[in-house]
Amino acid sequence: MASVATSPQPVPPQALPAPRERVSSWPLIDRICYWLCWVTGIGLCVIAVGIVLYMFVKGIGYLRPELFVKSPSASLRQTQSGGFLDPIIGTLIVTAIGTAVAAPTGIALGVWLSEYRRPRWLARVVGSSIEILAGVPSIVLALFGLLIVSQGFLSFLSQGSPQGSLGESFLDAGLFMALLAMPLIVAATYEALEQVPNRVREASYALGKTRITTIRRVLLPSIRPSMAGGVVLGMGRIIGDTAIVTVLLGLTLKNESVGSTPIIGTLRGTGSTLTSYVYYNSPAGEGNSHEKAYAAAFVLLMIVLLLNAIVTRITRGSEPGARSWWSRFSIQVRSIAGPSS
Amino acid sequence: MVAATARRPNPELAAAARSDRRAELLLGALAFGAFALIAFMVVTVVLKAWPSFSYNGLSWFGSGGNVETELRVMREGTPLPGHGLAYFRAWPLIWGTVITTVVAVVLALVISTLAAVFLTEFAPARVRRIIEPVVRLLAGVPSVIYGLIGILAIAPWINEHLISNSRKQSVIYVVQLNGANLTTASLILTVMILPIMIALCANALAAVPVSWREGSAALGVNRWRTIWRVSLRTAWPAIAAATVLATARALGEAVMLAMVAGGTAFAANPLDGLTFFFEPVRPLAAMIFQESEGLTIATLSHTIYAMAAVLLVSATMLSFAGWAAKQPMKRYGVRA
Amino acid sequence: MDPLMPPPIRRIVVDRDPNVAPPTASNGGGAATALAGPRKRRPASTPALVQERMRLESVWLAYGSNWVVRDVSMTVRQGEVLALIGASGSGKTTLLRSLNRLTEVTEGAARSGRITLDDADIHEVEVNELRRRVTMVFQQPNPFPMTIFDNVAYALAERNGRRRRRRTPGIEAAVEDALRRAGLYEEVAGDLDRSALALSGGQQQRLCIARALAVEPDVLLMDEPASALDPASTATIEELIVQLRETIAIVIVTHNLQQAFRVADEVAFMHLGELVEYGSSEQVFDHPRQQRTRDYISGDFG
Numbered sequence: 001m002a003s004v005a006t007s008p009q010p011v012p013p014q015a016l017p018a019p020r021e022r023v024s025s026w027p028l029i030d031r032i033c034y035w036l037c038w039v040t041g042i043g044l045c046v047i048a049v050g051i052v053l054y055m056f057v058k059g060i061g062y063l064r065p066e067l068f069v070k071s072p073s074a075s076l077r078q079t080q081s082g083g084f085l086d087p088i089i090g091t092l093i094v095t096a097i098g099t100a101v102a103a104p105t106g107i108a109l110g111v112w113l114s115e116y117r118r119p120r121w122l123a124r125v126v127g128s129s130i131e132i133l134a135g136v137p138s139i140v141l142a143l144f145g146l147l148i149v150s151q152g153f154l155s156f157l158s159q160g161s162p163q164g165s166l167g168e169s170f171l172d173a174g175l176f177m178a179l180l181a182m183p184l185i186v187a188a189t190y191e192a193l194e195q196v197p198n199r200v201r202e203a204s205y206a207l208g209k210t211r212i213t214t215i216r217r218v219l220l221p222s223i224r225p226s227m228a229g230g231v232v233l234g235m236g237r238i239i240g241d242t243a244i245v246t247v248l249l250g251l252t253l254k255n256e257s258v259g260s261t262p263i264i265g266t267l268r269g270t271g272s273t274l275t276s277y278v279y280y281n282s283p284a285g286e287g288n289s290h291e292k293a294y295a296a297a298f299v300l301l302m303i304v305l306l307l308n309a310i311v312t313r314i315t316r317g318s319e320p321g322a323r324s325w326w327s328r329f330s331i332q333v334r335s336i337a338g339p340s341s
Numbered sequence: 342m343v344a345a346t347a348r349r350p351n352p353e354l355a356a357a358a359r360s361d362r363r364a365e366l367l368l369g370a371l372a373f374g375a376f377a378l379i380a381f382m383v384v385t386v387v388l389k390a391w392p393s394f395s396y397n398g399l400s401w402f403g404s405g406g407n408v409e410t411e412l413r414v415m416r417e418g419t420p421l422p423g424h425g426l427a428y429f430r431a432w433p434l435i436w437g438t439v440i441t442t443v444v445a446v447v448l449a450l451v452i453s454t455l456a457a458v459f460l461t462e463f464a465p466a467r468v469r470r471i472i473e474p475v476v477r478l479l480a481g482v483p484s485v486i487y488g489l490i491g492i493l494a495i496a497p498w499i500n501e502h503l504i505s506n507s508r509k510q511s512v513i514y515v516v517q518l519n520g521a522n523l524t525t526a527s528l529i530l531t532v533m534i535l536p537i538m539i540a541l542c543a544n545a546l547a548a549v550p551v552s553w554r555e556g557s558a559a560l561g562v563n564r565w566r567t568i569w570r571v572s573l574r575t576a577w578p579a580i581a582a583a584t585v586l587a588t589a590r591a592l593g594e595a596v597m598l599a600m601v602a603g604g605t606a607f608a609a610n611p612l613d614g615l616t617f618f619f620e621p622v623r624p625l626a627a628m629i630f631q632e633s634e635g636l637t638i639a640t641l642s643h644t645i646y647a648m649a650a651v652l653l654v655s656a657t658m659l660s661f662a663g664w665a666a667k668q669p670m671k672r673y674g675v676r677a
Numbered sequence: 678m679d680p681l682m683p684p685p686i687r688r689i690v691v692d693r694d695p696n697v698a699p700p701t702a703s704n705g706g707g708a709a710t711a712l713a714g715p716r717k718r719r720p721a722s723t724p725a726l727v728q729e730r731m732r733l734e735s736v737w738l739a740y741g742s743n744w745v746v747r748d749v750s751m752t753v754r755q756g757e758v759l760a761l762i763g764a765s766g767s768g769k770t771t772l773l774r775s776l777n778r779l780t781e782v783t784e785g786a787a788r789s790g791r792i793t794l795d796d797a798d799i800h801e802v803e804v805n806e807l808r809r810r811v812t813m814v815f816q817q818p819n820p821f822p823m824t825i826f827d828n829v830a831y832a833l834a835e836r837n838g839r840r841r842r843r844r845t846p847g848i849e850a851a852v853e854d855a856l857r858r859a860g861l862y863e864e865v866a867g868d869l870d871r872s873a874l875a876l877s878g879g880q881q882q883r884l885c886i887a888r889a890l891a892v893e894p895d896v897l898l899m900d901e902p903a904s905a906l907d908p909a910s911t912a913t914i915e916e917l918i919v920q921l922r923e924t925i926a927i928v929i930v931t932h933n934l935q936q937a938f939r940v941a942d943e944v945a946f947m948h949l950g951e952l953v954e955y956g957s958s959e960q961v962f963d964h965p966r967q968q969r970t971r972d973y974i975s976g977d978f979g
Contacts, residue, residue, distance in 0.1 A: 013737060013789045021564065022782070025803045030565040033455075034463065040452055041459035041472065044539075047532060050474040051482065054490060092475050109375055126372045128660065129379040135586075135656040136382075139629050140649045144382045146636060147389060182608025210357045212364035240483030251633040275485045275596075282489050284600040290493055297486050304481045314478070325436040390770040543722070552819040556885070559779060559815070560892065561808035575822055 025153035052301070059298020062291040073253050084296050086255045087277035090170070091239060091303075092274055093266070094249070097174025098238045102181035103231050109182070110189025111215055134183035142247035145176035147339025149248070170267045171259070176244055188230025192223035229315040236307045238301070242275040251276055274300045383653060390647035393640075396427040401647065405430035408606035408623075412632065415641040426640045431648065434610035437622030440523060440609060441602065442591045445530035450533070450537050450584055457542035458568055480536035484497050489599035491529045496601055498518025512616060518606050522619045523609050526602035530594060534587040541586065545579030546572050579670040585663040588654055595626035602627055625652055711772055727756040730895055731776065731811075736790035739769050740783060745771045747950040748790075753896060755926040758918060760941035760958075762931060764978060768950040769930045772800040773898050776928065778804050780908040794895070812889035813898040817905055818881035820873035820888075828884055829855050831890045851891055858946045859887035860917050879910025887919065890925075897921065899929040903936065913942050934974060938962055946970050 004052045020186070023034055067083035109130070117123035196219055203213040245251070250270025257265035272280070274296055279285050281293035356673050394401055410421070420426045460469060500520035509518045549572045557567040574579075603621020606628060611617050623631075625648050635641040731753035732779040738746035750960075753759055753776075761769040771780060778799060780786045792799050799807050809832065820828050829852045852869070856862035861883040865871070873884055882902060889897060899918070903911035918927055918940050933936050937944060939956075944961040946954040954961055956972040965971045972978060 013735075016788055021804050024557050025805070026565065030393060030563060031566050033569075037455045037459035037463055041464060041468070044452075044456055044566050045472060045475050046537070048479050052478065053488065054494065055486065066537070105371065105375075108368055108371050109473070112372045116365055116368060118369075122369070122372060122376070125374045128664075129376045131663075132660045133379055133655050135589040135593075137595060137626050137652050137656065139593070139595040139626050139633075140386065140507050140635075140653050140656075141382075143629070143636075143646060143649045144386055147385050210361035236481055240481070240485070242485045243630060247636075275483060278485050278489060279596065279600070282486070282600065283492055293489055293493075297489050300483060301486055304483060305478065308481050310473075312474070323646040330543065344975070550819075552815065552817060553821055555779070555782075556819040557831075558782065558813060559777060559808060559813040560888065561805040561812070562832060563805050571821055 003081070020087025055294070055298055055301050058294040059301070062295040063232075064295075064318045065300060067292070081277045082253075082292075082331050084274065084277055084292065084299075086253070087272045087274045087296065088299070090249070090255055090273040091275070093170050093271075094174050094177055094245070095235055095238050097170065097267075098177030098181055099231060099235050101175060101178035102185055104236070105178070106230070107189050107227060110186045110193065111220070112333055113186065114190050114193035115211065115215060115219075130183050133179065134187075135244075138180055139241070139243040139247070141176055141179050142244040143243065145248050149175075168248055168270050168299050170249065170269065171269060173244055173248040176248060177238045177241065180237050180241060180244070184234040184237060185227070188226050188233070188288055189223070192226035193219060196222060197295060225314050229311050232307055232311045232314065236304055236311075239303060239307070240275065241258040242279055245273050245276045246279075249273065249276065251280070274303075362534045365454055383657070386646055386653055387650045390643060392649040393427055393643040393647035394650075396425060397429055401431055401433060402435060406609065408433050408628075412467045412641065412644070413634075415644065416635055416638060418638075427643065428517060429647075431625075431651075433606045434623060434625050434628050434648065436608045437523075437602065437606065437653075438592065438624040438626075440622060441526050441530055441598065442588060444523075444527040445534060445591050446526070446584060446588050448531045449534045449587055450580075453535055453538035453542050453583075454573070454580065456535075456539050457546055458573075460539070460543050460563060461546045462568055476536045478540055479532070480540070484533065484594060484597040485600075487529050487533055488597035491525055491597065493532050495529065496522075496525050499525055499619075508619070510614055512613075512620075516605060516621060518616070518619050518621075519604070521601050521603045521621055523602070523622045524618045526598055526622065526624075528596060529601060530591055531598065533594065537590060538583050538587045541583035542576070542580050545583070548579070578666055581666040582663050584634050585659055585666055586638035589659045589663075592655055592659070593600040593622075593626055593652060598624050598627035599630045611624065620670035662670050685895035708869060727754045729754050730795060732791075732793050733772075733776075734793075735890065736772070736775065736789040737788065738780060739787045740776055741785045745950055746775070746947075749945075749947070749952045751880075751930055751952065751955055753926050754882045755895070755924070756922060757759070757942040758922045758940050759943045759945065760929050760931055760937040761945050761947060762934065762937050762973075763953075764950070764973065765932070766911075767947040769947050770900055772947070773900055773928060773930050774813075776896070776898055777808050778814055779813065784846075796887060799922055809892045810894050811898060812892060812894040813897040813900065813904050814882070814885050814889050816901040818878060818885050819882050820876070820881050822872070822874060823874070824870045825873050825884060826852055826869040827889050829887050831888060855887040855891035858921065859883045860913060863885055877910075879906050879913060882906060882910065882914060883917070885915070890921075894925060896926045896928065901931055902929070904931070904933070911936070940977050948973070949957065 023031060026034070057089060068088070069083060069085055071082060071086045109126070113130075115124060200218065200222070201214060204218050205211075209217070249271050249272065250256075252270045253272065254271060255266060255271030257269035278293050278296045278300065281289050281296065283290065378428050406428070408429075408431070414421055414428070415426060418426065421428065460472060464472070470506075497520050499522070504518050512518060546568075553571050553575070554567055557571050558564070562570070603623055605621055606623040607621050609617055609620035610620050613620065629652075631646055632645050633642065636645060729752055733749055733751050733753075733848075736746060736749045737744060750770060752758070761773060763769050774780045775788065776792065776799075780788070781804070794802070794807065794810065799811075821831060823831070830848050833848055833851055853862060856865065861880060864880060865876075873881065876884060882905075886902070887898075903914045906914070906969060915936065918929065921927060929937075931939065941958045944954075944956065944958050945952060946965075946967075948969055954965060954967050960966075961970065962974060965974060
């Protein structure tokens with residue numbers, strides 16, 4: 001049978017949408033699994049939205065503008081008095097110190113792991129160490145920190161004598177918070193550098209530039225979004241931490257400074273952060289005024305959400321197109337592996 | 342043979358090479374410093390913990406006393422008859438850690454596999470766009486907020502609706518039952534580690550080559566069976582690695598568990614039947630967090646550092662387990 | 678060069694391959710005589726041997742608003758190899774994939790027209806049921822990361838939704854039969870528990886063919902099955918195709934004209950989605966009626 005195609009119709013006919021596979025035709029056990037998947041997916045959304053809504057409702061209910069500007073005061077009627085100005089400042093200080101220490105070191109380590117990595121045994125060992133660090137609980141980091149800063153020679157970091165100090169101050173806490181953020185920053189920098197194609201480096205070397213110049217002038221600027229994303233993620237982890245704060249910050253209601261120099265005094269002094277403030281005011285702590293706990297928790301949550309949105313915005317357009325958000329998020333998540341509590 | 346004429350050395354090039362060399366040495370030193378710091382951490386924590394281990398020996402991990410009493414003894418300095426000050430039996434803490442971690446990880450594994458399958462295979466694009474920020478949001482919530490919701494909302498609910506008065510009366514002489522218990526802790530811990538596992542599982546499933554899934558569909562195998570027999574089978578090393586990561590996270594959770602796991606360090610007894618689910622527990626990290634004010638007292642601090650050492654060694658071992666779990670993946674060249 | 682003269686090519690001499698099992702009586706008998714001796718131009722197939730399996734009537738296919746296949750009508754018969762030829766983008770692969778409804782997997786696919794399998798509209802039949810009767814072999818060999826045995830037994834175990842135990846005599850026999858029909862049994866018989874990924878490219882493709890044959894399909898679709906393989910493997914697969922057509926209707930998409938000439942009985946030439954020429958292999962290659970066909974065959978484009 002031989003036929004020749006007729007001249008093509010000028011107008012294509014009405015198209016029927018292609019039918020999809022009908023789940024109802026599957027065996028029973030497959031159908032159960034299918035619906036289980038749907039239930040989990042939707043359930044997940046419900047839980048997450050539930051958490052946010054609950055905090056929102058409770059927090060807004062108890063949030064008053066004056067809370068932002070008053071310092072906590074020790075009074076018998078905790079629910080009526082004081083605000084959380086000091087804890088907010090405390091959070092800011094600790095985050096600033098932690099990020100300031102973690103960012104340069106984290107980026108430098110990421111650069112070394114990606115560009116240099118000689119000798120090889122050292123590269124493997126350092127890589128493993130960073131991974132281990134990512135998995136160490138923050139309470140253990142806090143205890144380690146205490147061991148170090150309570151030595152006499154480091155007493156300048158806080159109030160204390162050369163014989164030894166309690167080692168509790170913003171500087172101490174901030175320093176060890178850096179250990180929390182570092183794996184995240186290292187991972188972000190490392191992954192981003194691995195993505196940069198070799199021809200970029202070769203082009204720079206061919207122009208006679210040294211390795212360090214290439215890194216500083218060509219590579220690092222090109223991965224700025226990823227680095228920034230990593231840094232912001234690190235900040236998020238620092239902000240959410242309570243354990244290091246509890247051990248290394250002294251947990252005084254107000255930020256007490258030590259000595260008379262203005263800024264250094266505060267840094268050497270003790271204080272609290274939003275996280276410890278929430279804990280303190282919850283039934284688990286001594287304050288026992290859950291209104292303030294809710295309000296402070298709400299502020300904390302908003303800060304974290306804001307940081308999340310910033311990370312999304314920063315890293316959205318920068319990654320090579322084909323990478324789905326799963327792979328991006330997985331890289332971040334792998335460095336969050338360690339608990340920050 | 343023409344002798345090569347010596348070129349006049351270019352001072353700029355030499356200086357640049359020197360600075361390059363300097364930079365390399367500096368960075369290398371920094372890297373070594375990082376490694377040294379972490380090694381130092383392990384060593385010092387174990388050293389500080391040593392007195393507690395050396396006094397108690399391997400029985401440190403055993404049972405045989407009330408943790409609360411033992412810690413009080415150390416605080417007050419009056420030893421119990423027949424034992425030294427450093428007497429300590431950590432079994433209730435270890436058991437509490439094991440239960441909460443295992444329950445949370447198992448639950449999270451099942452839920453996150455289903456959710457990951459949902460996200461990569463069954464979910465329509467609109468639903469996917471909603472869930473993506475949702476999961477990321479859950480990952481970023483600080484643990485103290487989970488603890489707050491637990492202690493102010495979930496625990497009271499469980500206390501009122503799930504624990505009957507008669508049950509409380511039945512164990513009143515041993516332990517007090519309230520909303521802060523094993524179940525609450527495990528549930529909230531599950532929610533905390535879900536985001537990590539979902540992201541990593543979804544990543545693993547999405548990395549399965551399309552050609553395999555297409556080939557299976559072309560043979561008349563329905564989507565679920567394809568996932569079960571091809572995708573999950575390929576992705577299980579990555580899922581195992583994700584589980585290890587989640588375990589590390591669960592192990593080290595201190596604040597949330599301190600708030601909701603229970604008022605005392607009690608070894609929940611499965612033989613108690615249904616009451617088992619409502620007994621309080623106190624995992625290791627939560628215990629450390631609770632006792633962190635007592636670090637100035639010598640014996641107490643040794644004991645607390647001993648707990649920290651256990652956690653630290655566990656974290657290290659989990660790191661290696663994670664590395665080992667990823668090895669089978671190299672066979673297929675699947676990058677996860 | 679005379680545009681009507683087909684390009685110089687090599688013909689395959691098809692002898693009975695001792696490693697490939699002859700069609701058994703249950704499969705409708707085989708015309709053994711057709712395979713013996715050097716391949717000549719076969720006389721027009723007698724109706725007793727050839728049976729219509731699938732029919733396409735005015736099929737239009739689109740992705741989004743882009744019509745990729747326009748008004749195609751043809752017939753797929755058992756006992757024949759139908760080759761779809763044409764340049765890239767002519768719609769031949771899309772047409773092939775519509776035969777087992779793989780086009781549905783893509784978002785935004787739309788269709789018009791009617792495709793029937795044994796007089797039943799394939800869009801009414803349950804899709805997995807259809808795909809067991811119309812199986813497909815892809816361009817890149819895609820064996821699953823399992824053993825050879827598990828690969829071939831894969832779809833068998835899923836039939837009826839029940840997992841069958843591996844050691845059923847039924848399954849083992851079916852696997853061996855499929856491997857023999859695909860010409861792979863001799864090479865792997867020693868160790869069926871080896872990983873399928875350890876095989877060479879040609880072996881993997883034959884494994885995929887065995888896997889597709891194991892479910893005993895009525896129609897076998899092949900999307901450029903040999904394009905990723907070396908010439909020796911290609912020759913083996915072409916021999917296989919010619920032998921399989923007795924019991925299974927085969928539709929093969931190929932951009933290799935010589936291959937089409939070697940294996941095809943019916944040829945459909947497509948260009949930009951339209952069916953330009955459709956007829957027997959002799960007619961299309963030796964006496965093409967359309968100018969576009971002549972141009973393509975003589976290599977003026979594509």
